[in-house]
Amino acid sequence: MSELRGINALWRRELKRFIRDRSRLISSVITPVLWLVIFGGGLGTTLSTAGFNYTQFLLPGIIAQTLLFTSIFLGISVIWDRQFGFMKEILVAPIGRISIFAGKMFGVATAAIIQGIIVIVLGTIIGVPLTFIAVGLAIPLMIIITIGLTCIGLIIASLMNSLESFGTIVTFVNLPMFFLSGALFPLTNLPTWIKWAFYINPLTYGVDALRTVMISGWHSFIPLYYDILIICIFDVAVVIIGTYLFSKRQ
Template sequence: MRSTELQAIYVMWLRQMKRFIRSKSRITAMIVQPLFFLVILGLGLRSAILPGMSGDYVTFIAPGIVAMTILFSSIFTGVSVLWDKQFGFLQEVLVAPISRFSIIIGRTLGGATVALIQGFIILFIAVGIGVPTSDAFGLMLTLVFMVLTAFTAVGFGLVLASKMQDFQGFPLIMNLVMMPLLFLSSAFFPVISDRTMKTIAFFNPLFKIRV
């Protein structure tokens, strides 16, 4: 790969990082929302016992909350594409003497990095409030799952945003896709009590959090 292509990837990655750092409201919202679920809902229902659940409730929902944080943050990367299309930056980048592959890779790396940072913040908070950690192999699997989730969701968000023209429609479509994935992932409650539900959930990639 040519040095210009590598530089283009780095510039696109750096732009995503600077956007994230400068957007204080985005940082706050993306961290406070999952923190609300983890601390208030998790600790509030810590003694609750659900069928098919082992351990307390905060331990049960912690992996799902981390996945939710990464998922929403990753797909939110698509908003930057809509923003750049609206103000002409994307057109300027596309006519530059660099490949579109480098542009996509740079944006994907930037979005995934931001999502993983937020995911690790929630993960560290979960450990801080008493969620037990796994062994070295389990931690490695967790890291692999987080990375795969981030890159896959960023890619989906970029594809979705490239097909849309307005800001209003993107959050609606995002929620339409994300909510079924989230609630069929067993993040908040086990789905093993119903065979039909479990069959549907099996095709949900986030369901692999539990299996």
């Protein structure tokens, strides 16, 4: 029971920290709108998206982008806690390090999912057609996508000693994962040698899964069950790596 209470306490702490950060909440609204309006309107007439409206095509990609950036960046809380001494207090508490990792992971993942849901709401406001079934299927996918991405952020934070080094590595990880995920354009017409860069990117399968369930009539080149399988395998791998590094590093 003490482990569960510890996980719950850390989960609530991470969530409160996110909610109290007004600037991040505001940016979570403004940034996706800019992407959807500027890219959706500007590139919609030049990109072929299998007959679908480009903004409709883009929305799942922007949701994935939001999950990616939020999940990985919020891993910085590990470094903050270490620098301000809170991590030492947690480590002497009657709770295992795996539970500490789990509490932080669930807290950061919840914050990212909230931002993803905000993007869905904004998408409907600007006119992207979505059904309740599509949203209901998208949210579980967002959860499994976010777990793996959150662990990446926590892994990076476990290995870094300063905020500056964390920010540098996160930028190096975030941008390639986003641009090589198919979030902004379909992969069907790309050269084969470039496609391999997309295939080894776990976010590619998250974007594809979201697009499959959110766009009625969308025919993906990857089966949905395969997307989910790859995401789950990735989640298990980074959870194991993350808990090991966190336990050894702290």
